[in-house]
Structures are given as C-alpha cells and as structure tokens.
Amino acid sequence: MKFAKLGFNSKVINVISVNDSDCYDAQNNIDAEIGRQYLENLTNYPNWVMIKDTHNTWGIGHTYLEDEDVFKPKQPYPSWTYNSATNVWEAPVARPTDKDVWDESTQSWV
Numbered sequence: 001m002k003f004a005k006l007g008f009n010s011k012v013i014n015v016i017s018v019n020d021s022d023c024y025d026a027q028n029n030i031d032a033e034i035g036r037q038y039l040e041n042l043t044n045y046p047n048w049v050m051i052k053d054t055h056n057t058w059g060i061g062h063t064y065l066e067d068e069d070v071f072k073p074k075q076p077y078p079s080w081t082y083n084s085a086t087n088v089w090e091a092p093v094a095r096p097t098d099k100d101v102w103d104e105s106t107q108s109w110v
C-alpha cells in the first residue's frame with residue numbers, strides 16, 4: 001500500500017510504501033486508518049492518507065482534497081485553470097491535435 005505524507009495546505013511532501021499486512025484489520029481487510037496509525041507510530045508524524053486504486057493521479061507537490069478524495073495535480077502554468085469535474089488543469093486555448101507544447105509567453109500551443 002502507498003501512503004502520501006501531507007504537509008502544509010495538504011500538499012504531498014512524500015510517498016511511502018508499507019506492507020499490506022501493516023494495514024489489516026481484525027478480519028484481514030485493508031483499513032486505511034490502521035495503515036495511517038501504523039505510519040504515525042513509525043514516523044511520529046500524523047498526517048498520512050492512503051493512495052487508493054481510484055486515485056488516478058497523485059505525486060509529490062499535488063494537493064489532497066479531502067472532501068473530494070482526490071489529489072489535485074500541480075498547476076503546470078499560471079494561465080491554466082483547474083477543472084474540478086475532471087481533476088485536470090486546462091489551457092486557456094484548446095490543444096490542437098498537431099501540437100503538444102504549451103508556450104506560456106504567447107499563450108499558445110507550438
């Protein structure tokens with residue numbers, strides 16, 4: 001199991017793997033809270049969240065949004081806006097199929 005260590009403003013500051021056996025409840029089911037408590041006892045740090053299979057994006061620098069149970073990616077460019085319905089940052093101009101690099105200075109795809 002992977003757990004994200006959350007710092008200031010719920011930013012992911014580290015990701016650590018633990019054995020599944022360290023997350024089992026009394027019925028041998030994976031329990032996120034047991035895993036969190038295990039890591040808290042091991043590291044003396046309280047703010048951990050289990051990364052689930054349903055989390056399609058996560059990483060250091062992402063922000064964990066507890067109410068939505070998603071990891072919001074880092075903003076790639078200042079002009080991009082976050083779409084909370086899709087959990088992706090979107091450019092102010094739609095990406096053409098033949099271009100794949102964003103130029104922030106010209107606000108265009110090149």
